Amino acid sequence: MTRGFTPKVVTASDLRRGDVVWLTADDRWTRDLREAELITEEAHAQLRLLHAQAQPLVVVGAYLAEARQGPEGPEPVHFREAFRARGPSNYPHGKQEVLRSRGA
Amino acid sequence: MYAYSDFDDAFVRARVAEFAGQVARRLDGSLTEEEFRPLRLMNGLYLQLHAYMLRVAIPYGTISPRQMRQLAHIADRWDRGYGHFTTRQNIQFNWPRLEDVPAILSALADVGMHAIQTSGNCVRNVTADHFAGAAADEIADPRPYAELLRQWSTDHPEFSFLPRKFKIAISGSPNDRAVTRAHDIGLRMVTQDGAPGFEVLVGGGLGRTPMLGHVIRDFLPEADLLPYVEAILSAYNEAGRRDNKYKARIKITVFEHGLDAFRATVEDRFAALRAVWPGVDPALWADIRAAFAPPAFRDGPTAAHEAAQRADPAYRAWASRNLAPHRHPGHVIVTVSLKAHGATPGDATADQMRALADIAEAWGYGELRISHEQNVILPHVRKADLPAVFAALTQAGLATANVDLISDIIACPGMDYCSLATARSIPIAQAIATHFRDAGLEGEIGPMKVKISGCINACGHHHVGHIGILGLERAGVETYQITLGGDHTETAAIGERVGPGFAGDEVVPAIDRLVRAYLALRLSPDETFIAAFRRLGAEPFRAALYDRAVRDAA
Structure with a gap:
């Protein structure tokens, strides 16, 4: 791990649907944060971000978000990222639907 | 209410076609996101935390049952079966897909609605007293002036790229229900020697630097409204800061220049504009005024209302909280609370929107309003019809009796x-x-x-x-x-x-x-x-x- 670098995931919004996506290690965009690539090297993070930003017909507003390793994969650090990964708290919409449909 | 002229209809449909082309060019890569973003914002389309969000204008909060049904249709067909009414009397859809937005805008155009100027550094939806045209305390209905301002400000070439967004609110009553002092321009109807006009406030706004508006003119004759508002916008467009978005609102311009200096600039500009101002086309103005003429109120017995108050505690609670005095005898203004305890303030399901449209047609002279407090108003209801209205609202889950209480948040x-x-x-x-x-x-x-x-x-x-x-x-x-x-x-x-x-x-x-x-x-x-x-x-x-x-x- 790069000294002083906290682990990150690459995240963005899907151009067509506008929903939250994360970049996987095998270059897919996933709607489940636990499948995202957890990046621990700063130089690699910058390369992965450039890779995301080079896909303007797929995603919008790519950025690096802090994450940590959890038992099932990356987990959010900041509460904003937690909401993005889960969906709104007033209705079971957003990612909650995706996760529920997978039986998670 | 105001119905689109052929000109309005052609203008809105041209914008829908233009935006459909812009979306197509974004999706095929001809437009970058940097190029597309200001274009989508000009058409009310944001990219939010979980999805796109489309903000649809409800001019001065006035909406017809037909339009409300179309919002319900949009919610069902392209969104998640609900909409969110906002503090600027608009509605937001939280889940549209980018490629569906042109179809949504086209569906809005079918009922004389759009999402133009609901974002961006332009004159936004002009908001008004939600009891306009009905309130017992009203001097005059402010909505004809709001409509005039809407027509004047829509696609105004000089004011489409202001230093920052610009919000105008108008009230026709001494009891201010339009938060006029927290707007870039607040207009309050007053009379002087029997002649109608406005007290004009400028430089109010909330945000990170909250300020209350100052009186820049204590009496503006009604005929001078457009040139005076244009003079304020013109002075602000020139003097407003473009170097720092946090100091770009007119409240900061007025604060930094001082009210007296800003007023002097506005009055100079007004003198020049007034001299060449031909006045509002009388035929157009007559048409606008006619569009807001009150309905033909029908009187009726109020015994059913009084009997229901005696017999039903739930009805009594609702009637004591959600009704306001109407200017015509035998009538009241009904506020339909969108604040059921534990629900999301301002949200209505598509079924509730249809119920509101039905109720407005059956017992509300076909009129509906959205309040900045995120409730729905039936501005004209006969007391005789209140028990039926209450029953229908109860059926739709819309009879929460909490207007102005701590849960009406x-x-x-x-x-x-x-x-x-x-x-x-x-x-x-x-x-x-x-x-x-x-x-x-x-x-x-x-x-x-x-x-x-x-x-x-x-x-x-x-x-x-x-x-x-x-x-x-x-x-x-x-x-x-x-x-x-x-x-x-x-x-x-x-x-x-x-x-x-x-x-x-x-x-x-x-x-x-x-x-x-x-x-x-x-x-x-x-x-x-x-x-x-x-x-x-x-x-x-x-x-x-x-x-x-x-x-x-x-």
Whole structure:
């Protein structure tokens, strides 16, 4: 791990649907944060971000978000990222639907 | 209400076609996101936390049953079966897909609606008193002037790239229900020697630097409205700062230049514009005025209303809270609360929208309004029809009897939806509403305005809430600052921050202590919270909020 670098995931919004996506290690965009690539090297993070930003017909507003390793994969650090990964708290919409449909 | 002319219809449909082309070019890569973003914002389309969000204009909060049904259709077909009514009398859809937006805009155009100028640095939807044309205390219906301003400001070439967004509110009544002092321009109808005109306020606004508007003209003859507003916009367009978006609103321009200097600039500009102003086309103005003529009120017996009040406690509670005096005998204004306890303030399902349209047609002379307090208004209802209206509202889950009470909360979408938010608003609103219902205290507390914003931009009007709540991030957690003593009416005041913020789970207990202190301190049940606050000052309420002994024992 790069000294002083906290682990990150690459995240963005899907151009067509506008929903939250994360970049996987095998270059897919996933709607489940636990499948995202957890990046621990700063130089690699910058390369992965450039890779995301080079896909303007797929995603919008790519950025690096802090994450940590959890038992099932990356987990959010900041509460904003937690909401993005889960969906709104007033209705079971957003990612909650995706996760529920997978039986998670 | 105003119906689109052929010109309006052609203009809106041309914009739909233009935006459809822009979306297609974004999707095929001809437009970059940087190029596309300002174009989508000009058409009300944001990219939010979980999805795109489309903000649809409801000019001065006036909407027909046919339009309301179309919003329901859009919610069902392209969204998640609901819509969110906002503090600027608009509606937002939280889940559209980019490629569906042209079809949604086309469906809006079919009923004379659009999303133009609901974002961007232009003149936004002109808001108005939601009781306009119905209120007993009204001097005149302000909506013809609001419509005139809408036509004048739509696609105005000089004012499409202002230093920052620009919001105008207009009230026709001395009791200000349009928050005119918190707008870039506030217009209040007044009369002078029997002639109608406006008191013109300038430089109000909430956000990170809250300021109340100043009177720039104490009487403006009605015929001078457009050249005078144009003079203000022109002065602001030239003098407003473009180097710092946080100092770009007209309130900062007025503050930095001084009111007198800004007024002098405006009056100079006005003199030049007035000299060449031909006046509003009389035929056009007559058509606009006619479009807002009151319906032919039908009188009827009120015995059914009185009998229902005697017989049904639920009806009595609703009638005592949700009705306001109407200017015509035998009629009332009905406020339909979109604040069911535990629900999201301002949200209505597609079924509820259709029910509101049906009710308005059956018993409301076909008229509906959206209030900046995120409720729906039936402006003209015969007392004779109230029991039927109440029954239909109850059937639709819309008969919550809490207007102006502590659960009638304004809340922005906050971090549940908004990409600018720093904390959530909706769960705080839900928790406060259910807490005071369960405590059985709502009626005893009486009128109380709680307003919640999820960030410093203050879409939830927290600065002018009797109790204002501002959600922020502190050290990685959601934190809520409380302000007290704000007022959104003609006695407007900016609330004062009384101490450090609270964690999310501390907000309800803190407000509970505050409210119980008010109940103990008030002179009588007739002394409202804001009156008690003005009599006693902030200190006893601050002490209750931060009462450590009570907190530790709890």
